[in-house]
Amino acid sequence: MNPSTRKLFLCLLLALLPGAVLFAQTDPQWAKEDVLSDPTRWGGTFGMYPEGQPLPPRPPKGYRPFYISHMGRHGARFVDGSQFYPKMYGIWKTADEKGLLTPEGKKFFQAYAEVYPRMLYHEGILTQKGQRQHRQIADQIYRNYPEIFKGKTQLVALSTESSRVIVSMLCCLDELSDLDRDLTIQVDYGRPYYSMLIPESHSNPNYKPMEPFTKEALDKYERFAKEVFDEEGVIGRWFTSTEGIGLDRESFMYDMMQLVSDCSNLDFPVPAALTDVFTPEERYAIWRVQNYSDYMYTGVAPGVDRRRFLEMSVAAKDIIDRFEEDQANGVSLRMRYSHDTALAPLISYLGVNGMDAMISDPYEVEKVWRSYEIPMACNIQLVFFRSRKAPDEILIQVLLNGFCATLPLPEVAPGFYRWSDFKARFNKLAI
DSSP: OOHHHHHHHHHHHHHTSTTOOSOOOOOHHHHHHHHHHSTTGGGGGGSOOOOOOOOOOOOSTTEEEEEEEEEEEOOSBOOOSTTHHHHHHHHHHHHHHTTOBOHHHHHHHHHHHHHHHHHTTOTTOBOHHHHHHHHHHHHHHHHHOGGGGSSSEEEEEEEOSOHHHHHHHHHHHHHHHHHOTTEEEEEEESGGGHHHHOTTSTTSTTOOOOOOOOHHHHHHHHHHHHHHOOHHHHHHHHBSOOTTTTOOHHHHHHHHHHHHHGGGGOSSOOOHHHHTSSOHHHHHHHHHHHHHHHHHHHSOOTTSOOHHHHHTHHHHHHHHHHHHHHHHHTEEEEEEEEOHHHHHHHHHHTTGGGTTOOOOOGGGGGGTOOGGGSOTTOEEEEEEEEESSOTTOEEEEEEETTEEOOOSSOEEETTEEEHHHHHHHHSSOOO
């Protein structure tokens, strides 16, 4: 069962139980099943946008949608980093020239060398898959909420300065323009919006660095990583020695994860020897380690600086403040485009699907925090519904990647919350 579909099923099931809450920790075995069942999920935030989203639950009788507040990530891309592919190629090529590759290492290097020319100079660039993902999201929005597009519709869209983010935004807007010929679009981008769109960026006028992780937090992470994943054993399968090849063991395995898992983002096929370099159990182990690292950086891990989490109170307040402004100006859709390092802490800050949980045991983190739920083109949509009989009674519904999701608020109906409760909880700056 698709993990998002599973959450929807649990939402509906739990809503039928007396006194039930709409969030329950899940068995970590589900995370393992999810990772092993989909060849892209083990890459976490490098995974592909899900498909097969059902129509979202209908609102209570008498309510109709009238506004959407959205924040999304760019679509599928090549690995970021100006010299990523040459750096990785150089390590493997040097090892090959020095005769330090095992037969398995040679097999991987030959596969990488075959596709390397098609990757070179493409670092960070949106792929055609990434473009299609945002057209798919536009189609879903139009399919799910046709009432919003009746008559003349106004849309405001904002983006970071990243080319892949801008192109992602334009693909979505272009698709919506084709679907709704009288759609009016206002677009802007840049640093003035970074405090809300991507506060971790050094281009943010209000940027402040996170405090370094404490020794205790780093020691806990390193113990967990060593217990879960046999890094030395895997490296030993590829190299007879790593002396003199420029391999930084602290970053090499993460770079290998990026290189291999990102192949699902590409528009051309790659050799199986490249994508199968890790066993299924190793992919799951790598995901667990990186998942915990992401949780420490963007979630609410105890004992570390939660700046990235708290900074997204600016985005939550922007959702609230812009709603009133947009209603006064006749705007029906407000769309924001950014990166996973903004989407992850925002989803955590809002408590979507219980991702605001504070968990001290690294082995328990995957019960609630799953980085593959923040894939390429990840997006969160708050959909607003108004009562025909009482226009001031506004409900909201939250979708994560097009699937019904939960908020830590009292429900009015399965999957629906009072806008007034949302404002009361999030209408403040946490930092």
